[in-house]
Amino acid sequence: MSDQVVGVVPRSASPVRRGYVVAAVLALAMMVLAIQYGSDWLLNFLHVMTGALWTGIDLFMGFVVGPVLKRLPLDARRAVISGLVPRTLFLMPTVSIITSTTGWFLAKRMGFLDVGYPGFHWVIAALVIVTILTIQGTGILLPTNLRLYFELQKPNPDSAKIGRWMRWFVGVVAIQGTMQVAIFVVMAKFATGL
Numbered sequence: 001m002s003d004q005v006v007g008v009v010p011r012s013a014s015p016v017r018r019g020y021v022v023a024a025v026l027a028l029a030m031m032v033l034a035i036q037y038g039s040d041w042l043l044n045f046l047h048v049m050t051g052a053l054w055t056g057i058d059l060f061m062g063f064v065v066g067p068v069l070k071r072l073p074l075d076a077r078r079a080v081i082s083g084l085v086p087r088t089l090f091l092m093p094t095v096s097i098i099t100s101t102t103g104w105f106l107a108k109r110m111g112f113l114d115v116g117y118p119g120f121h122w123v124i125a126a127l128v129i130v131t132i133l134t135i136q137g138t139g140i141l142l143p144t145n146l147r148l149y150f151e152l153q154k155p156n157p158d159s160a161k162i163g164r165w166m167r168w169f170v171g172v173v174a175i176q177g178t179m180q181v182a183i184f185v186v187m188a189k190f191a192t193g194l
Contacts, residue, residue, distance in 0.1 A: 015086045015149050024090040031098045035105050043109070047102035051187075054095040055180040057088070062173035070166040074159060078152040085149040089142075096137055100130050112190065126186045133179050136172055144169045 027050075034042045065084075069077055103126070107113050112123055148165055151157045 013082075013153065015089050015146065017086045020086065020090045024094040027094050027098060031102060034102065040106070040109055043102050043106055046098055047106055050095040050098040050102070051183075054092070054099050055184070057092065057095075058173065058176045058180050062170070062177040066166075066170040066173050070163070070170060074152075074157065074162075077162070078157070081145075081148055081152055085145050088145065092137060093142065096134060100134065103130070107190075122186055122189050126183065126190070129179050129183045129186065133176060133183070136176055136179075140172050141169065141176070144172075 031046055034046055065080075069080060072080065107123065107126075115123065144165055148162065148169070151162055151165075
């Protein structure tokens with residue numbers, strides 16, 4: 001009989017899963033093909049679909065999963081994070097890259113980068129928000145996720161560290177959620193005309 005908890009990745013396991021890497025590479029390849037050879041419809045579809053995934057996951061993680069996680073006992077938190085990190089490690093950077101890149105090319109193709117003031121303020125707002133989201137996601141959330149993951153793989157994880165990281169993580173994810181709502185406001189302006 002195994003003494004491992006069901007659903008918990010064995011200690012010191014790498015969070016990298018081959019299937020998730022392959023899926024990320026295929027999604028990025030689809031984006032490149034859409035930019036090079038695809039129609040504006042396909043580019044828009046990828047932008048909207050990955051944007052919806054990015055926003056939905058950010059909001060769900062920030063306002064549902066995060067607050068629940070920080071109240072769970074250590075073993076339950078270990079199981080959840082051990083399952084989430086491998087799934088989000090490549091998913092979140094991939095959807096953010098595809099959303100931002102396809103958005104840039106759509107804006108360029110549709111002439112939004114050439115609009116004058118005051119309409120160009122909306123373009124600047126979109127760029128600022130996406131920059132904030134990207135810096136927070138790759139510079140704060142991704143490293144924090146990995147620190148949590150590896151700390152929880154230890155036989156005796158440091159609960160104080162985990163608690164600090166979780167408070168920091170939940171706060172940053174709440175800001176991410178707010179920025180995601182703000183980008184919807186900007187995108188609604190783009191959709192209805194500058």
